[in-house]
Amino acid sequence: MSDENDILAYLEQGGKLTAPDNAPARYRAELLRMMASFVDSELAGAAGFADVINQGPGITERIAASRIVLEKFDHGERVLKIMGAFGANTTRYQTVHPWSARIARDDDLGTTRRDGDMRLNVLHYPINGWADAVAMNVLMGAASVIQLKELARCSYQPLAEAFQDILPREQRHLELGREGMQKLVSEGAASEVANSVDYWESRVAASFGGPASRRFEMLQKFGLRHQPNEALLEAWKANIEKTVSETFT
Amino acid sequence: MAKFYPLKVADIRRETRDSVVLTLQPSADATDEFEFVQGQYLTFRHKFDGEELRRSYSVCSGISDGTLRVGIKKVDGGWFSSFANDDLKVGDTLEAMTPMGNFHSSLKPDEARHYLGFAGGSGITPLVSIIKTVMDKEPKSTFTLVYGNRSANSIMFREELEDLKNSHMERLNVIHILETEADIDLFSGILTPDKCDDLFGRWVNVKGADLAFICGPEPMMLTIAAALKKHGMDEAAIKFELFASAQPGKAKKRAAPKGGSDAGGICKATIILDGVRREIEMKKHGQSVLDAAISDSLDAPFACKAGVCSTCRAKVIEGETEMEANYALEDYEVERGYVLTCQCYPLSDKIVIDYDQ
Numbered sequence: 380m381s382d383e384n385d386i387l388a389y390l391e392q393g394g395k396l397t398a399p400d401n402a403p404a405r406y407r408a409e410l411l412r413m414m415a416s417f418v419d420s421e422l423a424g425a426a427g428f429a430d431v432i433n434q435g436p437g438i439t440e441r442i443a444a445s446r447i448v449l450e451k452f453d454h455g456e457r458v459l460k461i462m463g464a465f466g467a468n469t470t471r472y473q474t475v476h477p478w479s480a481r482i483a484r485d486d487d488l489g490t491t492r493r494d495g496d497m498r499l500n501v502l503h504y505p506i507n508g509w510a511d512a513v514a515m516n517v518l519m520g521a522a523s524v525i526q527l528k529e530l531a532r533c534s535y536q537p538l539a540e541a542f543q544d545i546l547p548r549e550q551r552h553l554e555l556g557r558e559g560m561q562k563l564v565s566e567g568a569a570s571e572v573a574n575s576v577d578y579w580e581s582r583v584a585a586s587f588g589g590p591a592s593r594r595f596e597m598l599q600k601f602g603l604r605h606q607p608n609e610a611l612l613e614a615w616k617a618n619i620e621k622t623v624s625e626t627f628t
Numbered sequence: 629m630a631k632f633y634p635l636k637v638a639d640i641r642r643e644t645r646d647s648v649v650l651t652l653q654p655s656a657d658a659t660d661e662f663e664f665v666q667g668q669y670l671t672f673r674h675k676f677d678g679e680e681l682r683r684s685y686s687v688c689s690g691i692s693d694g695t696l697r698v699g700i701k702k703v704d705g706g707w708f709s710s711f712a713n714d715d716l717k718v719g720d721t722l723e724a725m726t727p728m729g730n731f732h733s734s735l736k737p738d739e740a741r742h743y744l745g746f747a748g749g750s751g752i753t754p755l756v757s758i759i760k761t762v763m764d765k766e767p768k769s770t771f772t773l774v775y776g777n778r779s780a781n782s783i784m785f786r787e788e789l790e791d792l793k794n795s796h797m798e799r800l801n802v803i804h805i806l807e808t809e810a811d812i813d814l815f816s817g818i819l820t821p822d823k824c825d826d827l828f829g830r831w832v833n834v835k836g837a838d839l840a841f842i843c844g845p846e847p848m849m850l851t852i853a854a855a856l857k858k859h860g861m862d863e864a865a866i867k868f869e870l871f872a873s874a875q876p877g878k879a880k881k882r883a884a885p886k887g888g889s890d891a892g893g894i895c896k897a898t899i900i901l902d903g904v905r906r907e908i909e910m911k912k913h914g915q916s917v918l919d920a921a922i923s924d925s926l927d928a929p930f931a932c933k934a935g936v937c938s939t940c941r942a943k944v945i946e947g948e949t950e951m952e953a954n955y956a957l958e959d960y961e962v963e964r965g966y967v968l969t970c971q972c973y974p975l976s977d978k979i980v981i982d983y984d985q
Contacts, residue, residue, distance in 0.1 A: 381641055386844075386846065389807060389846035389847075389870075391848065391854070392850050393854075394849060394850050396868075397729065397730060397731060397868055397869050398669070398684065398728070398729060398870075400684055401683075401870055404942075404985050405929070405984060407941075408929035408939055408941070408983065409929060411929070411931060411937060411938065411939035412929055412931050412939050415931030415937050415939060416931070419931075427787040463726065465938060466938040466941075466956045466957065466958070466961075467936060467937045467956055468936045468940050468955040468956050471934075471936045471955050472932065472937060475791045475932055475934045475936050476932070476934075494933075494985060497931050497932070506730070532863075536730065536867070538732065540730065543864060593927070594927065599900070623701065
């Protein structure tokens with residue numbers, strides 16, 4: 380019934396998989412890689428943001444930051460569970476990397492992946508104070524929402540469904556960030572916020588990856604990706620331009 | 629790590645000429661572990677000639693039936709399905725993992741939802757579980773099942789579906805489609821896009837449906853999903869289930885280890901990735917197979933590099949290797965020659981590693 384070539388043809392035509400047993404070897408590997416990158420980014424992102432909670436100027440801001448930390452850990456855990464069905468050791472995975480480790484603020488990773496975990500490069504940079512955390516959250520939040528919309532269509536249905544559930548909550552994180560940014564600007568911290576936007580903009584942009592690669596072609600055949608990196612990056616740029624012009628006028 | 633539990637075969641019902649329904653009884657201390665959600669499956673393991681084989685089969689009971697049953701259709705050359713159909717006896721013990729799978733939607737007892745179900749052949753099994761559960765737990769909901777088979781005598785759960793229909797006349801509608809025999813055009817042949825159009829135009833109300841479940845062979849699932857979308861159904865409302873459980877035969881034996889054991893030596897490693905073979909030279913110590921592949925600009929898959937996530941899994945086709953750590957592969961995978969390449973070092977002078985298997 381289901382020989383591997385049939386499954387590959389099925390995936391190429393938009394078919395969905397629902398169980399690890401069906402996944403051809405290379406599909407399995409790319410899917411796990413995608414999931415590891417998401418899990419590591421959520422765990423590293425939450426760990427970095429946790430330090431910021433106490434820098435929130437008031438209770439409302441600290442609640443918002445706590446919620447973001449809580450939910451990012453939760454999102455990481457949900458996807459890690461799906462990796463577990465493929466054989467990943469979920470207990471050991473949680474402590475295998477130092478999630479809160481950061482490089483120096485001025486270091487430049489460019490687009491070269493750093494050794495260690497699979498987090499997006501932007502999550503290796505340290506956050507510098509509350510306004511910086513808010514700016515980072517707005518820029519990165521917008522990127523996450525765009526990436527999640529893309530991944531919520533992926534051909535591994537349990538993962539697509541997990542991302543569909545995660546998407547509205549990440550969207551809320553972005554809104555919380557935008558509210559925080561408005562507030563900072565209205566309270567006179569506009570130049571501080573603008574500096575942070577400058578700092579994070581190129582770093583978040585780099586997280587979209589390079590233009591059409593061979594990997595993308597393979598992921599597209601597997602139904603794991605649909606839109607190329609450059610299209611997602613363009614959507615993000617437009618989104619950020621709008622947010623910035625709304626915030627600073 | 630996956631844990632297997634013993635399940636006693638309490639009953640074997642011959643469903644059609646080439647399929648059986650097994651009633652399984654977990655041991656008293658594992659009853660809770662085998663509580664399932666409608667549409668889930670069990671993964672069994674069994675040794676054939678000393679080699680372990682794993683196969684998944686869907687549960688066909690409703691969640692409040694009080695029994696755990698699976699349907700198994702015999703597949704040509706399928707070791708496990710032949711064993712279950714021909715050799716298994718009442719009183720035997722099988723080993724299975726706890727129920728898994730996401731082919732279901734959460735139950736909403738107060739809502740009146742309309743479901744569509746599409747089954748091809750033995751793909752009916754999880755749908756029987758879903759239909760029974762929905763009829764029982766969502767008293768206001770309705771279900772339309774379109775069920776395709778080769779011929780009338782290959783219809784699994786024919787009587788059970790008939791009984792369900794009689795008990796829920798207003799709520800359950802079953803449309804049989806047979807490849808070989810039927811009087812009206814619509815109900816014969818296979819589900820082509822045109823046939824779907826006919827069906828959706830006259831017999832099945834797609835616009836009014838909340839969710840669709842499809843389980844069957846890949847081409848059938850693609851055709852139906854495309855037709856559902858064309859008729860206005862949102863992609864997120866379509867749920868698929870596909871099993872590779874029919875994969876015949878058994879895994880090839882791992883090549884016998886051979887070669888020298890000089891510790892500081894060089895190994896000729898052939899790496900197969902995306903159908904391409906590349907030969908590289910690597911030191912036997914100090915660098916894992918994965919790192920050697922990557923430093924030779926091969927785009928080998930990996931994530932954690934700590935033996936935990938299993939992304940870098942590959943099969944050793946030839947030669948001997950050892951793993952420094954393994955927290956992810958199970959014994960049966962290792963027996964078959966799988967390694968975590970991030971933890972894998974060559975022992976022999978020549979190895980062949982395949983990422984495509």
